[in-house]
Amino acid sequence: MTGSLYISGLASGLDTDTLIKQLMDIERIPLTRLQQRKIQYNLEKNAWHDVYVRISSLWNTLGDLKLASTFNSFKATSSNEAALTATADSNAVPASYEIDITQLAKPETVASSSQVSTADNVSLGLPAGKLYINFDDGTSKQRYIDVDSNSTLQSIVEAINIVPPTTSDPGAGDIVTASIVDHKLVITSKTSGSGVSISFSDDASGAITDKLYLTSPTEIQIGQDAQFSVNGLAVTRSKNTVDDVIQGVTLNLKGVTNSPVNLQIASDTQRAIDAVNAFVAQYNSVMDFIATKLGDKGDLQSDPTLMAIQEKLRQLASGIVSGVTGPYKSLQDIGISTGEVVGSGTLTFDRSGKLTINTDKLTAALEKDADAVYQLFYNNSGTGGVAVSFDNYLTFLIKGTGNSTYTKGILVAQEDAAQNIIDDIDDQIARMEDRLAMKEEQLRRQFTAMEQALAALQSQGTWLAGQIAGLGAYQRK
Structure with a gap:
């Protein structure tokens, strides 16, 4: 009840509170529908935000795939790390060295x-x-x-x-x-x-x-130089960290040796495999999430924009890379596909578009021609490759193109659009709640007036009944 004191049904005997509530429930049906719409748009907004977060994480995995050092990487293995450790950069050459340390620099x-x-x-x-x-x-x-x-x-x-x-x-x-x-x-x-x-x-x-x-x-x-030999060649340096003796290799001299230390410089495929695994894992997370949101119970069920994004990502992952001169033209050529080979020799495909890595095939490709694998992801001109294509498209989704249409990126625009609708619904709800409050007050005034009228009629009826009763008594006398 709003406004002045109101007592229900004293004259009429009606449960006017219940009547008013039932009438107001009918009046509130449009408000309830608005509130339900707000809930749905909140779900859509949150879903678009989650898509943005996952797409951004996928975008972040592309950095390593655009670095030559990720694919042309080498590792240095020492047979005696107490005496010698080493690191190798992309300029190293696979080889084996015997290193004997006779004196450390001091x-x-x-x-x-x-x-x-x-x-x-x-x-x-x-x-x-x-x-x-x-x-x-x-x-x-x-x-x-x-x-x-x-x-x-x-x-x-x-x-x-x-x-x-x-x-x-x-x-x-x-x-x-x-x-x-x-x-x-x-x-x-x-x-x-x-x-x-x-x-x-x-x-x-x-x-x-x-x-x-x-x-x-x-x-x-007394200050002294480091003295050591590499494959029998005597070397003297003023430091124990030496980066100018073996091409692409930094030696860390740590102790005098009684026998030569074997140092192996070999290709390191694990760094590239880790980078590819990170990309594929996040790509699969994105595609799984999109498939869920587009599904029958998804918050973005059959949304055309999200369906277009899903299809574009599939195309980027499965397409042929133009301008590549090496033996690898697509991700499938290095063991990355939307399925795996089964007994019949055919590929099985994942409905959501998730990728599968054949690690043995990827490793073999890297060992055979690591530079060609790198060119598949990022070619020399920087205008082609899987990582470049993904980078261009994901940048468009996240940041837009800078023109007047997509200054924020599609994902942010979709989230903002949902928020704008939510804001408009909030305004409608506020106005409707004001009208409903006024309507309820009006109903209470009308029922109060009715009770007052009934009470007046009842009072008059009582007075008339009294008069008639008095007249009857007078006549009997």
């Missing part, structure tokens, strides 16, 4: 010739000035830090380890690492190899280096 390390203090955080009473760290690895470099009477061994270490923004700023963390061992200042070069030297000076007539016992520092470790 950095230069020097230290204070005596304990500087008995406590690392106690002021050393240094004169104010600059401590210079002089470094030479074939190219001379000089860095400095500021010290004063408040400087401690710990604050000096922290100052040295700062990487200076420019060579004119204090700090030497770009060329050395400082630490404290047994209350001595220990300095280690960040560059390994022979010929590295570290020395110290100051602008206080040697007073700072004297107090820190760095005038004649103790050489703890």
Whole structure:
């Protein structure tokens, strides 16, 4: 009840609340239909959003399929990873190497010739000035830090380890690492190899280096080169990470060997297989989802736009790639199809358009001609290939073409269209609820007026009955 106080059926004896409710239920039928339409459009909107998410995930799998390194990949296998590990890039050549490591590269390390203090955080009473760290690895470099009477061994270490923004700023963390061992200042070069030297000076007539016992520092470790052989050829390098000895291979020297380490460089088909598997798995997820949404109980049942998308994806996955000069012209040629070969030698097809991978056939294709497989997905001109065709179409679905019709992409446009209808329905519902509230108030006023009229009639009838009864009594007298 709205408005003033209302008491049901006092004069008429009718259950007017029930009557009003039943009348309003009839009035609310159009509102109920609108609410049901809103529910349906919400389901459609959410379905389009889910299609967008799955299509976007499929789009993301295309990146690796457009990289030559995915298909022309090599792996390096060491027989003794405690002594040697290696990585191979796309420029490597399949081969076998015997590597014997006789010496690892080491950095230069020097230290204070005596304990500087008995406590690392106690002021050393240094004169104010600059401590210079002089470094030479074939190219001379000089860095400095500021010290004063408040400087401690710990604050000096922290100052040295700062990487200076420019060579004119204090700090030497770009060329050395400082630490404290047994209350001595220990300095280690960040560059390994022979010929590295570290020395110290100051602008206080040697007073700072004297107090820190760095005038004649103790050489703890002499910088040395790595020495090793590759298939009997002796090699010397200043670092333990070596990328300029074997084509396309980076060697990580980790320990001296007692016997040669065997290093195998071979084609790595797994990276390409993983990339193809990721693409196919997401493609199948998309096609499964679309088939469900288009089905008899789907939220986008028989939607023409989604049916067109489904058909286009099938065409892209099963079509012949033009402009390819290699032996592989379609995904089926490398073992990817919408079915699998059965006993009769024929293909069985999946109704939803899902793909099946024959891993053995894919592996064989990669081992035979990995570059030709890559060209099937992404050719040299970048204008053809399965990955390019999918990329162009999925970009159109997600982002549109930039013209006035599809500035957001079809998927977003479909979701927005559903939301616009939902917004319009919400407006209609709000207006209808206002009208229904007014209608209910009108009915209550009408029933109230009826009750009041009946009550007045009943009152008059009672008065007349009383008058008639009184007249009868008078006549009997």
